[in-house]
Amino acid sequence: MTASLIEYLVEYRGIESNYNDAWGKPTTIARATKEKLLKVMGYDVDDSNTLQQQAEDEANQSWLSPLGPVQVIRSGNDFHIAVRLPIELVDDEYEAVVTTEHGATVGCRFIPIEGQLTNVAHIEEIEFQEYVVKLEVSLPLGYHSLSLQADKDELARMSIIVAPQSCYKPQAILDGQKVWGLSVQLYCLRSENNWGIGDFSDLAFLLESAAKQGAQFVGLNPIHALYPAQPDVCSPYGPSSRRWLNFIYIDVTKVDGFEQNSVQNVVITNEFIEKLATARNTDLVDYTTVSYLKLTALSCIFEYQNAKYLSKNTKMNKVFKQFVADGGESLQTIATYDALQEYLSSKQVPSWGWPVFPEELSDFDKPAVKAFTKKHKKRIKFFMWLQWQAAIQLEQANQVAINNNMSIGLYRDLAVGVSEGSAEIWGNKDLYCVNASVGAPPDELGPLGQSWGLPPMDPEKLYQQQYQPIIDLFRANMHATGALRIDHVMALLRLWWVSKGDNATEGGYVYYPVDDLLGILALESHRNQSMVIGEDLGTVPPEIREKLAENGVYSYRVFFFEQAKDGGFYSPAHYPEQSMATLTTHDMPTLKGYWNCYDLELGKELSLYPNSRVLNELYNSRHRNKQAILDTLHGHNSVTEEVGYDVNSVGMSRALNFGMQLHMAAGSSELLSLQLEDWLEMDKPVNIPGTSDEYPNWRRKLTQDLQYIYSDDALNKLALDLTKIRKRVSI
Structure with missing residues (x-):
């Protein structure tokens, strides 16, 4: 009875029993894994009587309600x-x-x-x-x-x-234009004025400069809210909230009140100036120092605004109050969480996330939290004000794209989940399975599988909550954008769940209501006039790519993964038109790093490979792939004779680097994304999957200021050539 009941629940809750891995091999999920996944969903699989009662109660609850919570229909x-x-x-x-x-x-x-x-x-x-x-x-x-x-x-x-039946597409794309743009990690940007990290003013400068070169979009890493009191927790893919923004991208000097004496008296001190110089001159983002500098200055500006405008019946206060009202409980949650974490940290109380908060503070709805809210009302108001200022500057950057007639403009990235200790979970624990983590089975990017420490949403609870959390999520991330990239877009169909404490290889897939989620995505896409790109790499069932295409979601095609069985690389001219083509991603080596096998050297140093045999095969495979790349580049006349034909004598050069980018520009994809790292011929990656403290992930800056990039004749010519080629291949 228990065995049959478990199998019933496995099917009822969308746990997959069989799947094809990244190499097409049929794979079966172990019974023990399926039981663990049921357990993290809240089922008592160790007690047959309790399990039976849980199943009966769920079924009865459904039948006793004449209607379901929500229904999605297509126009x-x-x-x-x-x-x-x-x-x-x-x-x-x-x-x-x-x-x-x-x-x-x-x-x-x-x-x-x-x-x-x-x-x-x-x-x-x-x-x-x-x-x-x-x-x-x-x-x-x-x-x-x-x-x-x-x-x-x-x-x-x-x-x-x-x-609607499918997602929004801008008129330029509907008219057959093929466009290109740049993808950047915003924190990596150097400039003459920023405070040691790229900011929204840098973004505005980049948008205007790129537009003048012919680019039609600038894509960003996730700019979700992280942890002001834990600045070194800096992965953009492990946020505290995906609805709100990372305050660290605010350009403090552009906030109304920065010029006031009360603020200037703080920022002109020797200590402040020395810290600012240090933050600007490092090759890695010093999140602790940058956060200290910005929070210090922004706190002073807030005091000025709060006294003069936000405590009185002023136009500014009316706008701020409307922002707070629109943000609702979600904004109250993130602001309270940030203030509470800051307070606990100042008292030397464990505070990396709600799992280690004192019990009485471990949930947003607890009485002690309400008491904290009353006592620290002003500081919570400050953190809501930070979100307001970040939203203002993001909207201003987006307006720069609009003013420069970019057909897409600003293009954001939506992370697949939030971290275990996040404000988002703290405020809605019922939605999340906190004893599991999202990840991936073994694939080319992660041969050992991956567990990302991101608790998954429970699809049944999401349905019971009428999909409101996902509606809010899509809406917030499409606001003030022309496109949204969804990281790990397979999450709309299924997610790889790993029970806490297990190896990533011991996980299993859990299905989500893909048609409903795609319908909501399409609706928000049209309402925000934001097209959608789905990152469909890794273990991807064919049906999801077909379904995404039918729903107007753009596929994500990476040159190095578009390889035939004989080892040759497909011509970008054969990529789907409804796709974004790119050479590399934030999880991959740069072009220079790839060609020089710098990523394999790092992997060896960090013990990412199970044995020397695997590493040797990777080196041999890389050697073969590089030769195949030279063959395809010369075969399509994408490089001149300056680039040799034999991999044994060809190193990475500007001619080869630019040639690969122009090769992609001649492809059929409607969108082409290129990375500033490759424009600057950098070798170090921004992130190494499967590592945490072993490598300074999400910290490496660009090697040059933005102002240099747009004064470099060679890079300006590259941009001009990209624009010409893209126009030539437009319909």
Whole structure:
């Protein structure tokens, strides 16, 4: 009985039993793994009686609710809902009253038994039947509410989401233009004015400069909120909240009030100036110093604004209050969390995340947290103000792209999850399975598999919460952008879950409601006029790429992974048009690092390979691949005779570097993304997957200031050539 019940729950909760790995090999998930995944979902798999009761309670709860929490339908499709009722009530007449998001109402009468019977259940000797009923109601795109009524009495209510058939595309792309742009890690940027880390003013400068060269977008790393009180926790892919921004990107000098004497008296001290010079001159971002400098100065500016504007009936205060109101509980959560973590850290109390907070403070809804909120109201207001200032400067940067007629403009990156100790989980623990981590099975990027320390959302809880967390997430990250890249886009279909403490190879896939999530993605894409790129690398089932393409989501094609079975590299002319092509990513070596095998040397130093045999094969494979690259470059006349034909005598040169970029520009992908690291011929990677403290991930700066990049004749010519080639291949 227990075995069959477990298999039922495995199927019911979307745990996959079999999959094909990154090399196409059929793989079976162990029973022990499936039981562990059920356990992290909250099932007591060790007690058969309790497990049986849990399964019965879940089933009964579903049947006792006449409607589901939410339904996503596509515009133009028939409108069906599932209705569950006791058998004696299924031939009565009911009315579905839909209230649109703008307040209009429309009703439709129906009799459930006239629909399609899809399921039957018995609860305490009462038979329940489920019918799928077609409603003759036409609804506009948007978020609506449906009330199921009998004789004007409401029996149940559900959310109705009407979505377009596919994601938004800008007119330039619809007209057949092939465009290019730059992808950057914002923190890596050097400039004459920043405070040791790239900021939103640097971004604005980059957007304007790139636009003048013909680029149509600038792509960013995730700029999600991290931890002001834990500045060295700096991975953009392990944020505290994906809805809010990292304050560290604020250009302090551009905030109203910076010029005030109270602020200037702080920033002109010898200590401050010395720390600022140190932060600017290091080759690695010194997050601790930068955070100290910015929080110190911004706290002073806040004191000025709060006294003069934000405590009075001023226009500025009205705008700020509206920002706070729009941010709702989510903004209150991140601001309270930041203030609380800062307070605990100052008291030398363990504070890396809510799991080590004092018990009475371990949940946003606890009374002690409410008491803290009242006592530290002003500091919490400061952290909300930081989010406001960051949003203002991000919007200003986006406006630069609009003013320069970039067809896409600013392009953001959405991380796959939040870290274990995040504010997002602290504020909504019911949504997350905190005893599991998202990761990946073994693949080319991670031969040993990966566990990222990011607890997954429970798909059932997400459904019960009417998908609101994912709606808010897409909306926040598409705001003030022209495109959104979704890291590990397979998460819309399935995620690799690893039980806490297990090796990444011991994980398994859990499925998500992909069609519903894609519908919401399409709706927010149109509302924000933001196109969507899905990072579909690694272990990717063919059906997800087909489904993404049908929904207007752009594929992500990396040159080094587009390789035929004979070892040759596919011509970029054969890439799907609905794709973004690129040479490298933030998880890969730079072009120079790849050619010189610097990544393999680092991997050896950091013991990333199981044995010398594996490393030797990687070196041999790299040698073969480099020869194949030379063959394809010469075969397509992408490089001149200046670049040799024999890998044994060809080192990485500017001619080869630029030749590879121009080779990609001649491809069929509508979008081409290139990295500033490769423009500057850098060799060190920004991140090495599978490492944490072994390598300074997410810290390495660019080798040159932005001002240098846009005064370099060779780089300006490269940009001009890229623009010419992209125009030539446009339809």
